[in-house]
Amino acid sequence: MPVLSLIDERELLIKLGDGEETAFNTLYQQYANKIYSRLLKLTQSEQLADELLQDTFIILWNKRHTINPDLSIKSWLYKVAENEVYQLYRKIARDKKLQEHIVSTFIETYSHTEEGIFYKESQELLVKAMEQLTPQRKEAFKLCRIDGMSYQEAATKMGVSVSTVSNHLVQATCIVRNYIFQSQERMAILISILLLK
Template sequence: MHFDNEKTLLVEVAQNNPAAFELLFKQYHNKVYSYSIKICQSALQAEEIVQDVFIKVWINRASLPNIENFGAYIRIMARNQVLQVLKRIALETRCHALMNQDWTEQQKETENYIYYNDTRKILDRALSTLPPQQRLIYNMCHLQGMKQQEVANQLHISRLTVKAHLRRAVQTVRSIVLVDSHILVAIILSQLFKK
């Protein structure tokens, strides 16, 4: 099918002539594709842009006879479609980054919570092995933050007795925590190397 000029071709497309639309598509397909691929750097996206542009041309075909310069018109349509695609890609990239960040933060919070609980269990187990007086003095000094003299006054014993009980308690707790923490470190390392 042959049309005398582009204006006649646009009129025929506006009158629902599929052969005229096919000819218009053939004339401008490569220009829209070349423009799109140059900016998007993706053949798949460039093809989608071509399809979207020509779908819009067909949907708005009634206005085609009013267009003075179809080449400029289709170039603007292609540019607008490319911009929409780039905005969508930027939004998707940002969403993926935010989801990954949230996931990583939640994962870290969960891991920190697990490590804290494991460490707390190790400490509680170590404290449970202490004789009652050592455990009481350890709790008062290390967990409640009391000074040795305050503990001595409250328990009605000498500060040197508090100091001796505290030293033995710390040694016992340290030795148990060290043994258990080696096991904990081994578990953590094995989990890291699985990833």
């Protein structure tokens, strides 16, 4: 589809404000693919990107009377789409059970990842989270959570008791979880891992 000129876009926005569905459809055709690409990058999930794209254009339709035709609709749509993603992250951040499930899925998936940018980003995130750990917690976490050793095997390898390994894992998991959930961009990676399971 040819790129709209500023004049054409302004006229479409005026028509949209009057409730013309053809103007809405033209704007959708013009910007949906670009917005979808941005949402996919933020969520790493086709399903979430599809849903959030629809939400973005529903908001466009519902707020059509308040949109200033002299301003860029592209910027407005990107801002709405990104806000929808952040609202999703905030919702997840309030849901402790979902957080626990996402983190455990993330940790279990770490050692079974495939090549690619998505998995590289996931691995880099876990490595950065593990850098927050003390050497013994890091070793216990790696042996049990990543290498799949039992507590007894890890205890023997580390030369400590099973209860010490267990204690290190509880503390390490808490630190890793807190690190992962402090960033909305990082949350997108975790959500996508959950959805790919």
